[in-house]
Amino acid sequence: MKTFRIFMLAIIAGFIITACSVQQTVNFDKNMKGNMSFQVDMKDMLRELKNLQPDSTKTDIELLKETKVSESIMQLKDEFEKTDGISNFKALENYEDGILGFSFDFESIENINKGLEEGSKEKKAENVNLFTLGKNKLSIDFGDDKAEKDANDPMAGFDIGEYILTLNFPFPIKSVSNDLYTLSKDKKQVQLNIELTEMMKDFSKLKTDITW
Numbered sequence: 409m410k411t412f413r414i415f416m417l418a419i420i421a422g423f424i425i426t427a428c429s430v431q432q433t434v435n436f437d438k439n440m441k442g443n444m445s446f447q448v449d450m451k452d453m454l455r456e457l458k459n460l461q462p463d464s465t466k467t468d469i470e471l472l473k474e475t476k477v478s479e480s481i482m483q484l485k486d487e488f489e490k491t492d493g494i495s496n497f498k499a500l501e502n503y504e505d506g507i508l509g510f511s512f513d514f515e516s517i518e519n520i521n522k523g524l525e526e527g528s529k530e531k532k533a534e535n536v537n538l539f540t541l542g543k544n545k546l547s548i549d550f551g552d553d554k555a556e557k558d559a560n561d562p563m564a565g566f567d568i569g570e571y572i573l574t575l576n577f578p579f580p581i582k583s584v585s586n587d588l589y590t591l592s593k594d595k596k597q598v599q600l601n602i603e604l605t606e607m608m609k610d611f612s613k614l615k616t617d618i619t620w
Contacts, residue, residue, distance in 0.1 A: 428448060428449055428450055428452065428569035428604075429448070429449040429569055429570055429572065430446075430447075430448050430449075430569065430570070430571045430572065430604065431445075431446070431447045431448075431449070431509075431572045431574070432444070432445070432446050432447075432571075432572070432573050432574070433445045433446075433573075433574045433575075433576070434520075434573075434574070434575050434576070435576045436575070436576065436577050436578060437578055438578045438579070440516070440517060440541060441513075441514065441515055441516065442513070442514060443496075443511060443512070443513050443514070444511065444512060444514060444520060445509065445510070445511035446481075446484070446509050446510055446511070447500060447507060447508070447509030448481055448507070448508050448509055449506065449507055450506035450507065450508060451505060451506035451507070452506075454506035455506075467503075469503040469504075481508045481509065481510075482508075485499060485509075485510045487523055487524070488510065488512060488523035489510075489512075491519060491522050491523040492519070492522065493514055493515040493516055493518070493519035493522065494512045494513070494514055494515075494519050494523065495512065495513050495515075496511075496512060496513040497510065497511075497512040498510060498511050498512070517539045517540075517541045517546070518539075518541075520538060520539055521537050521538055521539060524538060537549055538550065544619055544620050545617055545618065545619045545620075546575075546617070546618045547615075547616070547617050547618075548573075548614070548615060548616050548617075548618070549614075549615050550611040550612075550614045550615070551611050551612070552611060552612040553611045553612075554609065554610045554611070554612070569603070569604050570601060570602065570603050570604060571600070571601075571602055571603075571604055571607050572599065572600070572601050573599065573600040574597065574598075574599045575597065575598045575599070575618070576596065576597050577596050577597070577598070577620065578596070579596065579620055580594070580595040580596055580620065581595050581596065581598060581618055581619070581620050582595075582619050582620050583617075583618075583619050584598055584616055584617075584618050585616050585617040585618075586613075586614070586615065586616035586617075588600055588602060588613070588614065588616075589616055589618075598618055600614065602614070
C-alpha cells in the first residue's frame, strides 16, 4: 500500500520533535455502507513550531501549511474527494487548534480502496485493497511494506505518536484474527491502536479478518 505508507512517512517526518494522533474511523450500517473520518491532531506540533520560532509573525495556519503533514493530508483529501461513490464530503481544517482531516459517506467499502488507489496510480504503485468484504467477513490489509532498518536512525526510541483505526458495526462481531485489534464489550467495535514507528516497521503484521 504505497499511498498510505507515503502518507505515514510524511506524518513521521513532520513529527520528529513531538507526538501526534492519527485517527481513522469507519462506521458501517447493516448494508455495509457508511461513513469514514480521518483526522490528525497536530496541537503539539503547533506548540513546538511556535516555541522554535518565538519571534515569527506567521499565523497558525501559515506555520502548519508549511509542514509535510499538512501537505499530505490535503493531498489525501483531494484523492478521496474526486472518487466515485463518495458523497457528503466535509473537510476539517481547524488550523488554530492544529486539527486537520476530512469525512465522507461511502456507498461501498470499495470506495475507500478507490480513493487510495487514485494516489497509487499517480505514484505508479500497486492497487490498494485496504478493505475486502466477503460473506460475513471483512479483511484488512495494509500491504507488506517494511521500513528499512537503520542503526543510526535519529528517531529510534522516540514516541512520535499513534495511529488509531476504529471500526463500528451495527451487529456483534464473532472473531478478530489479529491480537493487535481489540473488541469492545458489546462486540460491535473493533479497534487498532499502534505507535506510528511500530506500524512502519512492518505493515504486514496489521492484517486481520473480522467475522460476524
